[in-house]
Amino acid sequence: MQKPLVGLSRRNLLRELTAGVTLLAIAIPLNIGYAQIAGLPATAGLYALIVPTVIYALTVSSRQLVASPDAAAAALVASSLGGLAVAGSADYSTLALAQAILGGVMFLLLAFFKLGFLANFLSKPILVGFVGGLALDILISQIAKMLGVKIDSGGEFVDKVAGLVTGLPGLNWWSVAISVVAVAVLLLGKRFAGAVPWALVVMILATVVVLVWHLDEAGVAVLGEVPAGPPAITWPIIDWTMWLALIPSAMALTLVTTAEGLLVSRSYGEKNGYRTSPNRDLFAFGVGNIAAGASGSFTFGSSTSRTAAMDQAGSRTQLPSLVLAAGTLLLLLFGTALLADIPSPAIGAIVGVAILPLLGIREFRELWHADRFEFLIGAACFLVTLFVGSIPGILVAFVLALLNLAKRAANPAIDVLQATGEPGDSLLDGAAKGQVTAPGVIVVRLAAPLFFANGSVFSDAVKRAVRAADGEVRHVVVDMEAVTDIDVTGAESFEALLTWLEREGIDLSFSRVRPDAVRRLEQLDLLGDRARYVTNREAIAAIAGERPEDEE
Structure with missing residues (x-):
């Protein structure tokens, strides 16, 4: 003291x-x-x-x-x-x-x-x-x-x-x-x-x-x-x-x-x-x-x-x-x-x-x-x-x-990002809102925890990005680097988004997930058959239309 x-x-x-x-x-x-x-x-x-x-x-x-x-x-x-x-x-x-x-x-x-x-x-x-x-x-x-x-x-x-x-x-x-x-x-x-x-x-x-x-x-x-x-x-x-x-x-x-x-x-x-x-x-x-x-x-x-x-x-x-x-x-x-x-x-x-x-x-x-x-x-x-x-x-x-x-939390920064498509590079490189990041793939970043105030806002933003994309969208990748937590209400909104994406024939993947967020996703049953956690390299390979190689 x-x-x-x-x-x-x-x-x-x-x-x-x-x-x-x-x-x-x-x-x-x-x-x-x-x-x-x-x-x-x-x-x-x-x-x-x-x-x-x-x-x-x-x-x-x-x-x-x-x-x-x-x-x-x-x-x-x-x-x-x-x-x-x-x-x-x-x-x-x-x-x-x-x-x-x-x-x-x-x-x-x-x-x-x-x-x-x-x-x-x-x-x-x-x-x-x-x-x-x-x-x-x-x-x-x-x-x-x-x-x-x-x-x-x-x-x-x-x-x-x-x-x-x-x-x-x-x-x-x-x-x-x-x-x-x-x-x-x-x-x-x-x-x-x-x-x-x-x-x-x-x-x-x-x-x-x-x-x-x-x-x-x-x-x-x-x-x-x-x-x-x-x-x-x-x-x-x-x-x-x-x-x-x-x-x-x-x-x-x-x-x-x-x-x-x-x-x-x-x-x-x-x-x-x-x-x-x-x-x-x-x-x-x-x-x-x-x-x-x-x-x-x-x-x-x-x-x-x-x-x-x-x-x-x-x-x-x-x-x-x-x-x-x-x-x-x-x-x-x-x-x-x-x-x-x-x-x-x-x-x-x-x-x-x-x-x-x-x-x-x-x-x-x-x-x-x-x-x-x-x-x-x-x-x-x-x-x-x-x-x-x-x-x-x-x-x-x-x-x-x-x-x-609540006003600020309900309007978080949500970006659709441009991917490089080059293996070995960072998955995310610059922002291109409302555009397809690569043929058939959209990468979306939420710069906030996903909770009751913004769950539906994020879900609506993803749907708008899919509808506004030029060409058919086959994959949505959610960049989770800035997502520190998910509450039950946010998870329910995400479940509804998963159901909508399935009806549209679109796969969902998570990228750059924090360790605590991975455990939270598993606890809320958001991983598994409906969505998967991928590494940057796997996501890049998907964007490039290649089969991901085994990580050494």
């Missing part, structure tokens, strides 16, 4: 420590905002940066992946728990703990059974649409916070928009001013001095302004008192029916985190030349989320933006995450009084700017130009997530993924 903090040395120690300070400056304001999105107290976001972060950093295979609650996870928590308890209540917080523990157990099961591939069903269009829908829902809440308008942040998207519009006459101009300046600083600062932790700068300056001019008395909402002290070890006590009710949302959180986390982990490992282990990363997410649920936090996953920031800072170890944990603990022990007067409009601006890239505007534009069908998949997932809910959104995502898979 890989040792913790692999890659750390005396030469990069100072750089890693400096990156940790940068990560601390980025994470504190964002996690406070994400906790509010989730409907939880600020401490829930800060607690996630201590025990869960340490456990994750010491168990993950990636040297750079930063784990933390993010906007999408926070929105999922809020939307899934909003119907079970009142946001901000003790019952709501308890459910969030239980949800994190359930997700952790699911991560461990994925790691144990090596099922991380299930997340591959969440393709890019689906992730773009799903996360984009969550991001827009979050953005409405943050805009309301920036304008000083009170809305039900746990309500449906349409209700939030309606509440924002009807509340505009009562907006607070001081909140608007703070928000406008904060957004300008964040956007311009990122463009001209990206290495500066502008979120922390905005939070500090906005707090100073509120304190100096007593803007809280002018109607500007502030964070309020944050309890001091380290996280306490706890365990959610809820009825077993509530545990069952949390399973769908925990599953959704697990799948989204798995898809994004493993992708980011692998990409940075390949970029910087070190190996990662998907199953170990899943294990790290599992034990980390169980720790989150047992220490007063909520579900966390991978943070793409923070991982990118650490990569740009030159970090190549998990030491910055440990620095983050230590710094957050010190803040909770000695500095919570500094957090009480942070203005909510500033937090809204910080979170709003952070989630803008998650809307997927650029990605949707690329999908529109690259593949209209995949664009529609992403758009459908976006709309369902936004107007129906996150859990229906993830279910629709899987259905759309299966439809996309």
